[in-house]
Amino acid sequence: MRSRELDPSASPLDYYGYELRRCREAAGLTLAQLGAIVFCTGSLIGQIETAAKVPQRDFSERVDAALGTDGLFSRLVGLVLRSQLPGWFQPYADMEGRAAYISTYQCQLVYGLLQTEAYARAVLGVEHAKRLDEMVAARLDRQRILEREQPPVLWVVLDEAVLHRVVGGREVMREQLGHLLDLFGQPWLEIQVLPFSAGEHTGMMGSFNLLRFDSDPDLHYSESYDQGHMTANPQVIRERSVGYARLQAAALSPRDSAALIARVMEERYGEQPERDARAVA
Numbered sequence: 001m002r003s004r005e006l007d008p009s010a011s012p013l014d015y016y017g018y019e020l021r022r023c024r025e026a027a028g029l030t031l032a033q034l035g036a037i038v039f040c041t042g043s044l045i046g047q048i049e050t051a052a053k054v055p056q057r058d059f060s061e062r063v064d065a066a067l068g069t070d071g072l073f074s075r076l077v078g079l080v081l082r083s084q085l086p087g088w089f090q091p092y093a094d095m096e097g098r099a100a101y102i103s104t105y106q107c108q109l110v111y112g113l114l115q116t117e118a119y120a121r122a123v124l125g126v127e128h129a130k131r132l133d134e135m136v137a138a139r140l141d142r143q144r145i146l147e148r149e150q151p152p153v154l155w156v157v158l159d160e161a162v163l164h165r166v167v168g169g170r171e172v173m174r175e176q177l178g179h180l181l182d183l184f185g186q187p188w189l190e191i192q193v194l195p196f197s198a199g200e201h202t203g204m205m206g207s208f209n210l211l212r213f214d215s216d217p218d219l220h221y222s223e224s225y226d227q228g229h230m231t232a233n234p235q236v237i238r239e240r241s242v243g244y245a246r247l248q249a250a251a252l253s254p255r256d257s258a259a260l261i262a263r264v265m266e267e268r269y270g271e272q273p274e275r276d277a278r279a280v281a
Contacts (some may be wrong), residue, residue: 006051012079013051019076021049023067038062054084054134057141077141084131084138088227092209095219095230097145099152101212103244105194105203107159109167110176113143114156114183114191119176122168146188156191157247158257159203163193163264174269177261184258192251193260201250202243210240 008018024034024045031042031049038045038059047053055063060073085093096102096113104111109123117140124135145151166173183189194201211219217232220240231237252260 006049011051012076012083013054016055016073016076016080017049017051019072020045020055020063023069023072024049027067034063034066037066054137055080056137057081078144081134081138081141084134092221092228092230093142095211095221096142096209098213098216099211100214101153101155103155103157103210103212104207105157105159105209105244105247106162106207107203108162108165108207110158110162110180111156112139113146113154114180115139115143116172116176116179118172119167122172151188154189155248156189157203157244157251158191158193160193160195160260163261164268166268170269174265177265177269180261181258181265184254190254191257191261192248192254193257194247194251195260198250202246208240210237210244 006014006018006021008015024031027034029037031045033042035042035045039062040059044053048055048059055073055077057074057077060077063069063073064071082090082093102113109115110119112120115123117136120139121132121136124139125132128135146154163177167176180191184191194203206222208220208222211221213219218237218241219230219232220236221228221230223229251257
């Protein structure tokens with residue numbers, strides 16, 4: 001049976017599948033032959049070629065090497081994964097990827113750019129069980145902006161509740177808090193914890209982000225259940241910037257924040273690894 005023809009203009013996923021089939025056939029390879037070269041089944045290749053399966057970044061890199069496509073699929077996969085994000089979130093993700101400076105206050109969860117795969121899987125699995133692999137891949141792909149030669153400056157204020165809320169179980173939380181501790185000392189990143197003892201504060205209406213750019217107006221972003229709210233209104237930017245500065249002032253210092261994260265990690269989620277003890281000594 002002939003597989004269905006894709007319209008390459010329908011979506012990034014369809015375009016990826018169309019190009020994969022075109023390049024594979026130009027190389028004279030069957031599905032099974034290409035699968036053997038890139039260490040997967042021919043069936044998976046066929047599913048990706050018909051847009052029934054979302055490709056991953058490592059798969060794309062292996063296909064580029066196998067077909068000699070000069071990074072074509074490694075470039076396309078970013079568009080494909082971005083398209084898997086909720087439609088209302090994509091405009092923010094685009095702006096996040098361009099920002100020079102990101103300030104975020106998170107009252108319930110670790111910020112997406114700092115989530116481990118297991119933590120992201122637990123969070124996204126609540127609402128997106130049927131598309132979980134695609135959603136997790138898309139979230140992790142957002143984190144690639146932190147691997148740039150010049151990543152955005154990222155300042156994160158986490159409510160202490162984030163450390164205590166068990167997402168995915170004790171092992172997942174131990175790994176996640178360990179990941180945060182590993183990030184301390186990065187020149188482009190600061191993490192502060194807003195302790196319970198701070199009482200009422202300027203972030204009580206919920207999480208929010210402030211994005212700054214080299215040549216564009218600042219943006220404020222917040223979310224409701226099913227949509228994101230992004231604005232460059234100068235008055236909103238001014239008010240939220242002052243509110244964020246007050247959150248920073250009320251939060252623990254980065255050093256004391258690391259000590260609190262390590263303590264919660266040890267007391268709630270298991271023994272404290274030696275590397276973390278050294279990090280906050």
